[in-house]
Amino acid sequence: MIRFENVSKVYNGNTPAVENLNLEIERGEFVCLIGPSGCGKTTTMKMINRLIEPTSGTIKINGKDIMQIDAVDLRRGIGYVIQQIGLFPHMTVAENVALVPKLLGWNPERRRKRVGELLPLVGLDPAEFRDRYPRELSGGQQQRVGIIRAMAAKPDVILMDEPFSALDPISRESLQDEMKRLQRKLKLTIVFVTHDIDEALKLGDRIAMMRAGQIVQLASPEELLRNPTNEFVAQFIGRDRLLTDPDVLTVADVMIKPVTVDPGHGLAEAIVTMKKRRVNSLLVTDENDKLLGIVIPKQIDLTRRGTVADVMRTVTVTTAPDVHLREAFQRMFLDHLDLLPVVTAEGTLVGLLTSTAMVDALSDVIWAEGDAQ
Amino acid sequence: MIRQVLAVFLDPRMQRTLLLQAAEHISLSLSAVVLAVLVAVPLGVWLTRREQLAEPVMATFGLLQTIPSVALLAFMIPLLGIGREPALAALFLYALMPILRSTYTGIKQVDDAILEAGRGMGMTSRQLLFLVEMPIALRVILSGIRVSTVLIIGWATLAAFVGGGGLGNTIMSGFAMVSPGQILAGGIPVTLLALLADYLLGRLERVVTPRSLRA
Numbered sequence: 001m002i003r004f005e006n007v008s009k010v011y012n013g014n015t016p017a018v019e020n021l022n023l024e025i026e027r028g029e030f031v032c033l034i035g036p037s038g039c040g041k042t043t044t045m046k047m048i049n050r051l052i053e054p055t056s057g058t059i060k061i062n063g064k065d066i067m068q069i070d071a072v073d074l075r076r077g078i079g080y081v082i083q084q085i086g087l088f089p090h091m092t093v094a095e096n097v098a099l100v101p102k103l104l105g106w107n108p109e110r111r112r113k114r115v116g117e118l119l120p121l122v123g124l125d126p127a128e129f130r131d132r133y134p135r136e137l138s139g140g141q142q143q144r145v146g147i148i149r150a151m152a153a154k155p156d157v158i159l160m161d162e163p164f165s166a167l168d169p170i171s172r173e174s175l176q177d178e179m180k181r182l183q184r185k186l187k188l189t190i191v192f193v194t195h196d197i198d199e200a201l202k203l204g205d206r207i208a209m210m211r212a213g214q215i216v217q218l219a220s221p222e223e224l225l226r227n228p229t230n231e232f233v234a235q236f237i238g239r240d241r242l243l244t245d246p247d248v249l250t251v252a253d254v255m256i257k258p259v260t261v262d263p264g265h266g267l268a269e270a271i272v273t274m275k276k277r278r279v280n281s282l283l284v285t286d287e288n289d290k291l292l293g294i295v296i297p298k299q300i301d302l303t304r305r306g307t308v309a310d311v312m313r314t315v316t317v318t319t320a321p322d323v324h325l326r327e328a329f330q331r332m333f334l335d336h337l338d339l340l341p342v343v344t345a346e347g348t349l350v351g352l353l354t355s356t357a358m359v360d361a362l363s364d365v366i367w368a369e370g371d372a373q
Numbered sequence: 374m375i376r377q378v379l380a381v382f383l384d385p386r387m388q389r390t391l392l393l394q395a396a397e398h399i400s401l402s403l404s405a406v407v408l409a410v411l412v413a414v415p416l417g418v419w420l421t422r423r424e425q426l427a428e429p430v431m432a433t434f435g436l437l438q439t440i441p442s443v444a445l446l447a448f449m450i451p452l453l454g455i456g457r458e459p460a461l462a463a464l465f466l467y468a469l470m471p472i473l474r475s476t477y478t479g480i481k482q483v484d485d486a487i488l489e490a491g492r493g494m495g496m497t498s499r500q501l502l503f504l505v506e507m508p509i510a511l512r513v514i515l516s517g518i519r520v521s522t523v524l525i526i527g528w529a530t531l532a533a534f535v536g537g538g539g540l541g542n543t544i545m546s547g548f549a550m551v552s553p554g555q556i557l558a559g560g561i562p563v564t565l566l567a568l569l570a571d572y573l574l575g576r577l578e579r580v581v582t583p584r585s586l587r588a
């Protein structure tokens with residue numbers, strides 16, 4: 001519904017702030033623009049409501065070139081929320097919220113009703129807050145009013161430029177939750193600028209990662225975490241996050257290098273290897289690393305001579321490196337397995353999942369979350 | 374001395390004269406201030422849209438302010454003769470500056486974020502001016518008007534020098550007769566008028582300032 005076609009913006013002859021940008025935003029979608037300071041997020045966003053006009057290229061809303069629409073009319077159909085909130089200090093909450101409807105000529109009764117509908121959406125009691133002035137509200141309450149003010153005339157799109165970044169962490173968190181809930185419930189189309197990757201991952205249906213005026217990657221949070229297109233994106237997301245999100249971890253992330261023996265190995269030797277390497281199992285592989293079986297101490301009768309091949313058991317349950325960790329763990333848990341060999345589609349052994357590795361991975365997640373608080 | 378002043382105040386003929394002069398005084402001051410508001414407020418607003426011009430224009434008006442008042446009045450005579458007009462013209466020029474500056478700064482100090490929000494919501498520049506900038510700047514503008522009014526009520530005393538009427542006449546004749554009582558009899562009402570104007574305009578400022586903008 002919003003479409004950028006080869007859009008560039010150059011401020012007075014310098015290097016472009018936005019360069020040849022293409023982006024299509026669907027109706028009902030929550031798109032986050034993220035990237036380092038100065039990468040062109042705000043410029044990109046403000047071109048949508050023509051607070052900034054592109055140097056070249058076209059932006060279309062519902063198929064219509066926005067340069068063909070009167071700027072004032074265009075803006076009245078687009079909600080706008082900024083970091084500094086920008087409530088009108090001389091107007092009450094109700095007057096602030098009803099401003100665009102008033103500009104659009106709604107009658108007072110309809111405006112009053114709309115205010116009464118909107119305030120509860122962000123947890124503010126109309127009876128209590130309607131007639132307050134902005135300075136009589138906390139920062140979080142002010143931005144709640146800022147959000148419903150942007151929604152008042154049921155705009156097609158809402159633009160939000162770092163709306164929560166000046167709030168304290170608790171207000172920020174709860175406003176993020178409310179925003180996501182509202183967006184889902186009312187199927188709002190939102191373009192949201194942020195520099196906070198956690199916020200983008202939490203809110204965005206898709207995230208446009210920007211750098212130097214261009215979109216480096218446009219993907220769902222899941223996809224971004226799993227497959228950052230390049231080092232820049234990976235770094236921006238942060239390695240810790242890549243590795244500690246349990247929904248994104250794969251078997252390959254936590255598997256260990258297994259201790260292997262070849263089938264011709266003597267049994268006594270096998271025991272020594274286990275002792276030396278402090279493991280309670282050995283995986284038996286051929287010269288091409290193909291998994292043949294597994295040996296655990298219970299199976300070895302030291303009074304008998306023989307090779308590993310004589311006592312090993314074939315392995316019936318294996319997993320693959322790109323399987324979701326969650327899934328692999330469920331498997332181990334349900335089948336009461338201590339070990340789960342990791343095998344490629346070709347049958348090559350590449351690693352081993354152990355219950356210890358599972359505990360490690362889980363504790364990483366727990367620790368990481370603990371650190372973040 | 375107090376007795377001398379009372380003697381003037383109690384003289385029925387002087388009472389009539391003083392009342393008449395006070396009326397002239399008020400009318401002259403009020404006219405000067407109203408004219409100044411009509412010119413300085415729009416000019417101040419316009420200067421906020423032409424920032425390169427703001428400083429030069431205000432410096433020019435500031436210069437006017439530094440011309441001694443008697444000199445400015447004298448300067449008006451060849452242009453406008455004697456009587457009410459030259460006095461009004463000079464007072465008008467004096468009244469401009471505080472109003473111009475307060476309008477300019479009052480509008481300038483409106484938070485950029487508020488303007489950006491307004492523009493982003495689809496307000497025209499006219500709506501932004503009348504619904505946002507002026508209401509927020511109103512208190513500052515009114516305080517400039519108050520300063521001007523108090524100044525002008527004082528300076529209107531000098532109108533008598535060019536035959537402009539007002540309480541200055543009583544003071545001048547007090548000087549001529551070397552009568553401190555007469556001088557004070559003219560001076561005290563001027564002071565009272567200035568205090569009254571200050572009080573009333575102060576009240577007005579509070580009335581027009583919504584709860585939200587009060588310090």
Ligand SMILES: Nc1ncnc2c1ncn2[C@@H]1O[C@H](COP(=O)(O)OP(=O)(O)OP(=O)(O)O)[C@@H](O)[C@H]1O
Pocket residue numbers: 011012017035036037038039040041042043044195
């Ligand atoms: N009005 C302007 N005039 C000139 N250059 C500008 C203007 N606005 C932005 N720029 C430049 O354009 C580039 C992109 O700016 P923009 O505000 O879009 O960045 P941003 O991604 O929103 O950054 P931030 O995270 O700091 O808000 C920057 O290099 C900035 O200096």
Ligand SMILES: [Mg+2]
Pocket residue numbers: 041042043193
């Ligand atoms: Mg920005």
